[in-house]
Amino acid sequence: MxxxxxxxxxxxxxxxxxxxxxxxxxxxxxxxxxxxxxxxxxxxxxxxxxxxxxxxxxxxxxxxxxxxxxxxxxxxxxxxxxxxxxxxxxxxxxxxxxxxxxxxxxxxxxxxxxxxxxxxxxxxxxxxxxxxxxxxxxxxxxxxxxxxxxxxxxxxxxxxxxxxxxxxxxxxxxxxxxxxxxxxxxxxxxxxxNWLDNQPPGAPVDVAGLQQLDLDGAPLLSRPGQAHNVLIITLEGIPGAYLSPSRDALHSPYVGNTMPRLSRWAERGMLTADYVLHSHQTIRGLYSMLCGDFAKLDSGTPKGVELLNNPARSEQCLPAQMRKNGFSTHYLQGAGLRFMAKDQIMPQMGFDKTLGRDWFTNTPHLKFPWGMDDKGFFEGSLSYIKQLRKQDQPWMLTLMTVGTHQPYSAPPEYLQRFPDSKLAAVAYLDDAVGEFLDALKQQGVLKDTLVIVTSDESHGIENLSLASAWGFNLILAPEQQQLPHLKQGVYGHVDLTASVLDYFALPVPANISGRSLLRDYSHGRQIISYTNGLLREHDGKGLFTECDFQHVCRRYASPGFINDKSHYLGRFTGRAARLLSQQAEQLNQSLIPANASQHYQFANHQPIELKLERTDDWADNLVGAQYLELPKDTQTTVTMKIRAVNLDAAGATLQLKTKEYDRDVEIAIPPLPKLTPEQTVSVSFTFNNLDTRKAFSFHLLGQGNGAIALDEFSVTTEPRTDGLIAAQSDSPGPVETSTEDASEDLHN
Structure with a gap:
């Protein structure tokens, strides 16, 4: 007691x-x-x-x-x-x-x-x-x-x-x-x-092995490819583990017949199982695929956005190169184009036509906030390909699905068969892409078209090592009998541009990185990835390195990049770890000069239909200024000019929000005046960046009956070298708002 x-x-x-x-x-x-x-x-x-x-x-x-x-x-x-x-x-x-x-x-x-x-x-x-x-x-x-x-x-x-x-x-x-x-x-x-090594951080490092163009391998084809056209099918977020031939080739412990129809197609074509995805986010994956370059290996401004200010580098991207060689180039996705500024980035890469959700006139099979469901998307894509095949000109078409993006899209019968909506959406995509490939075969498209099936990124698999960086590449070519069913070696999205140009025996620009999937190499290669907060590199000589957020790195003996049974060799920190992070920083170097002003224009003057009620900050966003990096000790100026297009008398209510890492951040943005017919709204304001802002996004939201047009949405960030910014608060600078008569503005 x-x-x-x-x-x-x-x-x-x-x-x-x-x-x-x-x-x-x-x-x-x-x-x-x-x-x-x-x-x-x-x-x-x-x-x-x-x-x-x-x-x-x-x-x-x-x-x-x-x-x-x-x-x-x-x-x-x-x-x-x-x-x-x-x-x-x-x-x-x-x-x-x-x-x-x-x-x-x-x-x-x-x-x-x-x-x-x-x-x-x-x-x-x-x-x-x-x-x-x-x-x-x-x-x-x-x-x-x-x-x-x-x-x-x-x-x-x-x-x-x-x-x-x-x-x-x-x-x-x-x-x-x-x-x-x-x-x-x-x-x-x-x-x-750093002090013991007497070496300043950020010293230049050698990244030649990662940036080199390597076409010295033995060609798999005895002559240039027979195909006249190129079709790239990009599946939202699908990891390589979902394909059974990939799992078998790499002895993965993942079990589950997740995508049986695509797996059967993978057995008919040439599948690259050890295929590396270099980053997260669709725009980063598309940039790596179509421009032959590593995307940012952190959360900085996507290189696709920086491409808007670099027309010389844009001309080296795959669509621009194919257009230069006589192909008509097309991009079609199930979602709207404004998010991540794809309405401007894809044309900048060289696409003659860039089309999104608004192009589709066929009836969707279910409602999905991001756009067309996958079955409806592929049905519309088939009709688009039929139109292309009526032309005499060869074509390149890139497709981008959206149904396997959170919150995931699937009909009720799929949701009843699977334990969660994610797997149900994947199964729905599997049936949709399987039917699409079957239709391409029946219509004879596979006889004259190089078809590549891949994914933009991986949505990962819980408790499966490296799933966030594990992609796949499936090639269906007219000369399939000359190609192996399983392509040996380590490849990644950075290789896709060089591979397509190599297939057609077209010149590959010097600034393109990577190898050709249509060649065999007798030696390994360096390759790097940053997903799920982990920086990973394979040196091409059997050594795999992985570094976490603590800058603690671990080494493994591994013949390839994707290997769940690697032999652990030990950990290290210090100079060796610093060199790997510096390699990533070197590859991250912007496509714009260092310390220069950054100026992005996200307006395209096209009518944008409004909703009577907005429900989602992302799906209802009217401007594509997302995931920008605003450097420390800079000042950002935002200028908007919004015009009414066929608005009813009630006008439109507008709001501008800002987010960092997808979370609302407080910047004193001036309230936007109500937009009425025959008027424009002009707003300009500035704010300081005392510290670096990463993954910074603008969300322009509107409600009304009718449409608006963005005549200007510019974001300019300039360095402050006068020392004044350090003494300032994080409050905005001068704010200007005005409404103008639209007819007078158009006349001027």
């Missing part, structure tokens, strides 16, 4: 409250949020027990601020992961001191997990009451020897990470304080290594 009475005393109740706040709530939350992984639980227990030991029986003036700060970090972590799929960074901490940001973020029960907020609040309040009730001096803090327990757990976490690294997202492996501490320790270690 005396023992039980001790645990009912205020002192032990205080200890239990601390354990609840720092250990039990994080563990329970992890399970409820679906972030269950042994590394994460171990991180929660280690950090939580460390804080319990440090704070037990400390004075209220010491413990309470730390507990409140812990609660804020816990909430911020959960909210940011829920909103944009990433953990907070140290640079995000300044938002906690921004009263406007905090008030807007929590306005109207803005927290997505209010139950967690209440649990933390009640726990902290209970702790304060118990500590006040406790008699002063009744107990002393825990002995320092208790620190050994959490330190041993942290050492165990590091050892397990060393021996068996995980590819799971950061929040599966770490809680927030542990992750921030690990990053800080890694940065300190890297800075020390």
């Amino acid at each position: 005396r023992f039980l009475n001790r645990w009912h005393s205020p002192s032990y109740s205080v200890l239990l409250t601390l354990c609840s706040l720092f250990i039990f709530i994080p563990l329970i939350s992890r399970g409820l949020f679906g972030w269950s992984q042994s590394y994460g639980y171990l991180s929660d227990i280690a950090i939580g027990s460390l804080l319990v030991v440090l704070l037990y029986q400390r004075t209220l003036i010491i413990a309470l601020p730390l507990m409140i700060f812990w609660g804020i970090l816990t909430l911020a972590n959960v909210e940011l992961i829920s909103a944009v799929g990433r953990m907070p960074e140290p640079s995000d901490l300044h938002y906690l001191t921004d009263a406007q940001f905090v008030s807007r973020s929590t306005h109207g029960a803005g927290l997505s997990h209010p139950a967690l907020f209440l649990a933390l609040l009640i726990n902290i309040a209970l702790y304060v009451l118990l500590l006040i009730r406790q008699q002063p001096g009744a107990h002393r803090p825990l002995a320092r020897t208790w620190l050994l327990a959490p330190l041993v757990l942290l050492a165990g976490h590091a050892a397990l990470q060393y021996r068996a690294p995980s590819e799971s997202d950061q929040w599966f492996q770490f809680n927030l304080p542990h992750k921030l501490a690990a990053e800080g320790l890694s940065d300190t270690e890297e800075d020390l290594q």
